[in-house]
Amino acid sequence: MTSVPLERTRVLRGLPLVPAVGLMLVFLAGPILYCLYSAFTDMALTGSSGASFVGLENFRKAFASDEFGRALRYTLLFTVVSAIVGQNILGMALALLMRTGGRVVRTVVSAIVIGAWVLPEVVAGYLWLAFLGDEGPLNQILGVLHLPEQDWLFSLPILAVSLANIWRGTAFSMLVYSAALSEVPREIEEAATMDGAGPVRRLASVTIPMVRRTIATNLMLITLQTLSVFGLIWTMTRGGPSGASTTLPLYAYQQAFQLSQLGYGTALALVLLGLGGVFSLIYLRMLRSEEAVR
Amino acid sequence: MTVVQAREVPGRAVRRPVRRGPAGRVAANTALSVVGFAFVVPMVWVLAAAFNGTAGLSVSWPDPWTFENFRAVLNVDTTYRPMLNGLVLCGGGTLLTMAAAVLAAYPLSRYRSRWNRPFLLTILFATGLPITAIMVPVYGLFVQINLIDTVLGTVLFMATSALPISIWLTKNFMDGVPIELEEAAWTDGASPMQALRHIILPLMWPGMSVVAIYTFIGLWGNFFVPFVLLLSNDQLPASVSIFTFFGQYGQIVYGQLAAYSLLYSLPALVLYLFLARRLGGAFSFGGAVKG
Numbered sequence: 001m002t003s004v005p006l007e008r009t010r011v012l013r014g015l016p017l018v019p020a021v022g023l024m025l026v027f028l029a030g031p032i033l034y035c036l037y038s039a040f041t042d043m044a045l046t047g048s049s050g051a052s053f054v055g056l057e058n059f060r061k062a063f064a065s066d067e068f069g070r071a072l073r074y075t076l077l078f079t080v081v082s083a084i085v086g087q088n089i090l091g092m093a094l095a096l097l098m099r100t101g102g103r104v105v106r107t108v109v110s111a112i113v114i115g116a117w118v119l120p121e122v123v124a125g126y127l128w129l130a131f132l133g134d135e136g137p138l139n140q141i142l143g144v145l146h147l148p149e150q151d152w153l154f155s156l157p158i159l160a161v162s163l164a165n166i167w168r169g170t171a172f173s174m175l176v177y178s179a180a181l182s183e184v185p186r187e188i189e190e191a192a193t194m195d196g197a198g199p200v201r202r203l204a205s206v207t208i209p210m211v212r213r214t215i216a217t218n219l220m221l222i223t224l225q226t227l228s229v230f231g232l233i234w235t236m237t238r239g240g241p242s243g244a245s246t247t248l249p250l251y252a253y254q255q256a257f258q259l260s261q262l263g264y265g266t267a268l269a270l271v272l273l274g275l276g277g278v279f280s281l282i283y284l285r286m287l288r289s290e291e292a293v294r
Numbered sequence: 295m296t297v298v299q300a301r302e303v304p305g306r307a308v309r310r311p312v313r314r315g316p317a318g319r320v321a322a323n324t325a326l327s328v329v330g331f332a333f334v335v336p337m338v339w340v341l342a343a344a345f346n347g348t349a350g351l352s353v354s355w356p357d358p359w360t361f362e363n364f365r366a367v368l369n370v371d372t373t374y375r376p377m378l379n380g381l382v383l384c385g386g387g388t389l390l391t392m393a394a395a396v397l398a399a400y401p402l403s404r405y406r407s408r409w410n411r412p413f414l415l416t417i418l419f420a421t422g423l424p425i426t427a428i429m430v431p432v433y434g435l436f437v438q439i440n441l442i443d444t445v446l447g448t449v450l451f452m453a454t455s456a457l458p459i460s461i462w463l464t465k466n467f468m469d470g471v472p473i474e475l476e477e478a479a480w481t482d483g484a485s486p487m488q489a490l491r492h493i494i495l496p497l498m499w500p501g502m503s504v505v506a507i508y509t510f511i512g513l514w515g516n517f518f519v520p521f522v523l524l525l526s527n528d529q530l531p532a533s534v535s536i537f538t539f540f541g542q543y544g545q546i547v548y549g550q551l552a553a554y555s556l557l558y559s560l561p562a563l564v565l566y567l568f569l570a571r572r573l574g575g576a577f578s579f580g581g582a583v584k585g
Contacts, residue, residue, distance in 0.1 A: 016400050020395065024420065026454075113329070118511055120515035122533075123559065126340075127337065135353070172508065175504050
């Protein structure tokens, strides 16, 4: 085979990528490039086309501001607590338990968990408002247990929205892990049992390593998703009280659309994008080190 | 110790997977029930309020018990048209996303190329992009190319916004299908696209169901995109009309909001139940591939 037909097969092989790449170039890459440009300008929503180039001024302003630092901290807290710890571990635990649990329990519980996920963001926000409210079920339950009642949305708003996000997002991890676990051949786990491995040992040495790829991928997806959660927090707290649950997406939205500081807002969005990039690189490392082992 | 136990029940050890026995099953069921209870409690409000003639934000037993809330929202303007609009937008978006994602995942999963890694990296960064940030430039773009306030344009953008994550997931599920199966098909003279359709896709159903459900539900709950890109009231999907619902009456009618929330969640639930049967096949999937 000469090099020309080989070259042609290579091009032909890439052909199925065209529809996806075309769509993403037009509707994602285009707007992102525009974003990159406007983050370095003092563009404002109300002003006419008179945006001028201000270089790194927007970023300098952000890193000097207390509000930005707080938003960054809350974003990290929200992401680690609700996605990396909450959704990920609970989702894995549920997927594992489902394999042992009885058929009826399994069906009912997965229906409930998925129901929480299926409910639209805004509806979920209102549910949690009611749930955590003064007369809400949580305080009713705490009252029955003789525990002190809490006004969760005022005392610990970031924890409140984190809990809501765990509630809403766990189903995704559960589904992904269920599909992955179903591909783990039972024979291998049986063999481990025959060799005397207990449940914990089996989980740590056999099952978990076999779904490591999925764990890294799932962590990446839920982290990126959680980083840009907007509707849920907006419905529950509007970022308050006094900024105590303002994560970066809310801060960027407030700056861009409410205060019309479009340039500054898109600069903040770029920071958020960078944060997602850092997390992604960490998880990619996880994937790569695993490939090296293989 | 465990070895001895396994010998004591030889009948179970051979064919059936040795799970944790009845005690383990009880423990698993208990743990699952606790989690299930914790998850269902926040839903109590919407269920109680939807049937409550005097619902507020606090939770109380419906008094009077009534279907009046549903009757009030079940009309063309409040429910039927927004639902239909949502189905067209999200159904179209999901179909387009799935088609493009499966096609794109195939070369990424099957052929080695130095472009794969940079491409997938780029896709990941796209996944992390907060859609709120790019909606202003997207609005500008849509005005320029005359796609603003069109269903087609909104479907295209919704599909694109779901594409990166769908490609990523699809590619990973496709990696799970051994290439040996396909090579056998190629030897029999099948083209790559035929192998994709007849060999890979049937084996990938559990994974694809996850992607499809995820895409549809993500789009169904998406408020911001249709809110910005659609202007005419009669084109708005249910996710946006829930907000006009808030503004319509000075005071929020919580009972009707709850009833509407239940109705709004229904299509996504139905789709999930429909696909869940295929998802059940996930449990035999491992064995089928090993075969």
